[in-house]
Amino acid sequence: MNDILLAVTEAGRMIARLDSALFEIVLLSLRVSLTAVLLASGIGLPLGAAIAVGRFPGRQALIVMLNALMGLPPVVVGLMVYLMLSRAGPLGQFGILFTPSAMIIAQTILIVPIVAALSRQVIEDAWQEYREQLRSLGAGPLTSALTLLWDTRFSLVTIVLAGFGRAAAEVGAVMIVGGNIDGVTRVMTTAIALETSKGDLPIALGLGIILITLVLALNAGAYWIKDAAQRRYG
Amino acid sequence: MLPLVLDQVSFAVSGKTIIDRVSMEITEGPRTIILGPNGAGKSVLMRLCHGLFAPTSGSITWRGAANGRRRQAMVFQRPVMLRRSAVANIVYGLKLAGISPSECELRARDVLDAVGLSGIAEQPARVLSGGEQQRVALARAWALGPEVLFLDEPTANLDPGAAREVESLIGQIRAGGTKIVMTTHNLGQAKRLGDEILFLSQGRLVERTPVDQFFAKPQSAEADAFIRGELPWS
Numbered sequence: 347m348n349d350i351l352l353a354v355t356e357a358g359r360m361i362a363r364l365d366s367a368l369f370e371i372v373l374l375s376l377r378v379s380l381t382a383v384l385l386a387s388g389i390g391l392p393l394g395a396a397i398a399v400g401r402f403p404g405r406q407a408l409i410v411m412l413n414a415l416m417g418l419p420p421v422v423v424g425l426m427v428y429l430m431l432s433r434a435g436p437l438g439q440f441g442i443l444f445t446p447s448a449m450i451i452a453q454t455i456l457i458v459p460i461v462a463a464l465s466r467q468v469i470e471d472a473w474q475e476y477r478e479q480l481r482s483l484g485a486g487p488l489t490s491a492l493t494l495l496w497d498t499r500f501s502l503v504t505i506v507l508a509g510f511g512r513a514a515a516e517v518g519a520v521m522i523v524g525g526n527i528d529g530v531t532r533v534m535t536t537a538i539a540l541e542t543s544k545g546d547l548p549i550a551l552g553l554g555i556i557l558i559t560l561v562l563a564l565n566a567g568a569y570w571i572k573d574a575a576q577r578r579y580g
Numbered sequence: 581m582l583p584l585v586l587d588q589v590s591f592a593v594s595g596k597t598i599i600d601r602v603s604m605e606i607t608e609g610p611r612t613i614i615l616g617p618n619g620a621g622k623s624v625l626m627r628l629c630h631g632l633f634a635p636t637s638g639s640i641t642w643r644g645a646a647n648g649r650r651r652q653a654m655v656f657q658r659p660v661m662l663r664r665s666a667v668a669n670i671v672y673g674l675k676l677a678g679i680s681p682s683e684c685e686l687r688a689r690d691v692l693d694a695v696g697l698s699g700i701a702e703q704p705a706r707v708l709s710g711g712e713q714q715r716v717a718l719a720r721a722w723a724l725g726p727e728v729l730f731l732d733e734p735t736a737n738l739d740p741g742a743a744r745e746v747e748s749l750i751g752q753i754r755a756g757g758t759k760i761v762m763t764t765h766n767l768g769q770a771k772r773l774g775d776e777i778l779f780l781s782q783g784r785l786v787e788r789t790p791v792d793q794f795f796a797k798p799q800s801a802e803a804d805a806f807i808r809g810e811l812p813w814s
Contacts, residue, residue, distance in 0.1 A: 478632055479660035482653065483720075484676045493672075497663040579663050580706030 353551030360552055367529075372556065375533040378446055378520065379513040382453035386513075387506050389454075390461025395491040397462070398469035409466065415459035420452075424522030427452040431523065444525040449533070452519040457509040464505040469494045500576045507568050514561055581644035581651050581727055582608045582759060584629060589638035591624055598624050600783035601638070606728075611760040613774035613791070615767075617806060620780040622763040623657075623732050629761065630654045630730050653726040657733040659717035661705035666716045667692060669705045673720045691723040692716075695749055711742025715749055722753050729753060731762040735769065747773060767807065771795060779803045 360368050397408060429435050431443040431451075442448050472494050480490045495502070517535035524531035526540060534557045541550035584606040591599040599621045606612060606629070614622045627633045628640060630652060662669050670688035679687065692698045695715055700708060705716055714734060721729055731750065735743035750773060754760050764770050770777065770791065777794040779787045781802040789799060798804045 476660055476662075478627075478656060481632055482630065482656075483673045489676065493662065499663075579704040 349547055350551065352548040353555065356548040357552030357555040360549075361556070368553075368556075370529065371532055371534055371537050371553075372560070374446060374531070375514065375535070375557070376560070378449045378533060379453060379510060381450045382513045383457060383506060383510040385450070385454045386457040386461050386509055390458045390509070391465050391495060391502060392491075393458075393462040394465030395469050395495050397466045398473055399487050399491045399494065409463070412459050412463040412466065416463050418456060418459060419518065420456055420516040421518030421522065423456045424452050424519035427455065427519070427523045443523060444527060444531055446524070446531060448523040449520045449531060452523045453513040453516070456516060456519055457513050460512055461505055461509045464508065465498075465502055468498050468501045468505065472498050500572050500579075503568055503572045507565055510564070511561060514557065581642045582606065583643050584728070585639075585641050585643055586629070587639045587641075589628060589635045589640060591621075591628055591633060592636045598783050599628065599635075602783075602785045603638075604778065604785055604788065606759075606761060608759055610775035610790075611754060611773060612762070612776055612778060613770045614761070614763040614778045614780060615770055615794075615803075615806070616780035618765075619782075621783040622780055625780065626654070626730050626732050626761065626763055651725070651727040652730065653721035653724050653728075654730040654732065655714070655717050655721050655734050657736050659710075659713040661708070661713050661716065663706055664704070665702050666697065666705045666708065666712075667701040669716055670720045670723050674723055677724050687723055691719045695719045695722070695752070709742070711738050711745055714738060714742070714746050718746065718749050718753065722756075722758070726758055728759045728761060731760065733763055733765065736765060743769075767795075777803075779806070781806075 397405060397412075427448060428443065430437045431440070431448055432438055433443075442451075469491075473490070476490070476494065476497070480493060485493065515535065517539055520526075520531070520533055521536050521539065524533070524536065526532050526536040532540075534553055538550045538553045538557070541547075541553065586602055586604050586606075589599060589602045590597060602625065614625060616622050624633065628635055631640075632654075662672055664672070667685075667688050670691060671684045674684040674687055675681065689698065689701065692701050695718065697712065697715055697719065700712060705713065708716065714737075718734070734750070735746050738746060747769065750760060750762075760773070762773065764773075774791045776788065776790050778785060779789075779794070779798070779800065779802070781800075786802050787794075787798065787800045789803075794803065795807060798807060
């Protein structure tokens with residue numbers, strides 16, 4: 347109980363004195379995870395729509411695989427990206443291991459399946475309702491997919507947020523490909539892991555509280571916008 | 581593009597015959613009502629005519645102009661409104677029909693005006709009442725300038741007031757020179773809106789009779805039983 351009280355005080359103190367190291371960590375966390383969720387949405391949403399509307403051999407296997415990949419362990423993704431980007435790896439020449447770019451790549455891989463699998467489900471449900479009407483109006487598969495992406499936009503916001511939550515919360519992948527280098531690749535989760543292992547629980551918990559607060563604020567904002575828009579458009 | 585000629589058309593889903601060797605000709609002029617008990621295949625027959633389903637055997641041909649797809653439209657029992665304004669719903673259909681964007685907007689507003697809905701043009705379509713949604717759906721179909729309009733139980737989900745408005749709109753579309761082909765459960769509506777009755781029973785076209793004669797003196801035992809509310813198959 348005492349620890350938690352200390353942690354809250356510590357969190358408050360870190361924020362109050364505008365700790366520049368803390369500020370940097372928070373900013374990098376946001377930059378990495380938001381970029382990853384943006385890239386993952388760019389890949390995952392069209393992929394989900396294509397699988398929802400398309401009929402092709404191996405479709406069911408692909409759906410099962412995407413659903414399973416939602417549970418991909420971050421450390422395994424980190425390890426795979428590490429092997430690809432390390433000096434001896436196929437992409438070693440770019441020299442981006444232990445940089446924020448590597449962390450973005452790892453998190454993108456981690457959340458593409460989440461965005462694709464969940465959006466596939468949402469879009470396919472809408473497709474059941476829309477299919478005959480769209481075909482009657484002469485919409486082909488591409489037009490149908492784009493129409494459905496737009497018409498399910500409110501539900502897709504929630505899915506993208508789930509992806510962001512996953513990215514912001516994971517530690518395994520960014521730890522391995524980022525290396526938790528102070529001032530370069532240290533993000534909130536890796537900092538929490540480090541402080542915990544050093545035994546400095548108040549700082550670790552303080553960081554945790556800030557992380558949770560940020561994620562909460564972002565979700566609240568998105569929910570509010572979504573809710574207002576949904577009430578307006580039905 | 582009329583007449584529409586069906587020659588020995590059958591339709592089966594996983595071995596179960598739904599439409600059984602129907603041959604008929606749908607000609608310009610009379611308003612055609614497809615009547616029959618639940619499960620007789622009314623909706624399926626209409627979807628076959630519209631081109632949403634392909635027949636398992638037999639042929640469906642538009643004898644007039646070669647390109648039948650564009651000059652026919654269909655309105656479903658439950659109107660599918662896209663998550664955008666009423667006028668945007670109509671523009672959507674027109675765009676798919678290949679109308680230039682500037683003309684789409686003009687035509688959409690003209691049609692809404694003609695059906696007396698210009699007051700709700702900017703309202704989100706999915707929050708309109710059921711009756712208004714169905715009228716927007718009719719307007720969306722009518723805007724395409726169809727030679728034939730297929731209507732699948734267009735008032736089945738509506739209260740009597742909204743149903744009357746939809747019926748009067750159907751009359752207006754008919755007065756504009758569009759051939760009406762419609763399914764209904766409602767015998768009163770069949771009398772009001774029909775010129776000829778196609779009576780289906782268990783996937784077969786049992787009789788085709790002018791509407792007055794159908795209700796006064798049906799030619800088949802099935803139709804006779806149906807009118808008297810004796811449904812031996814239920």
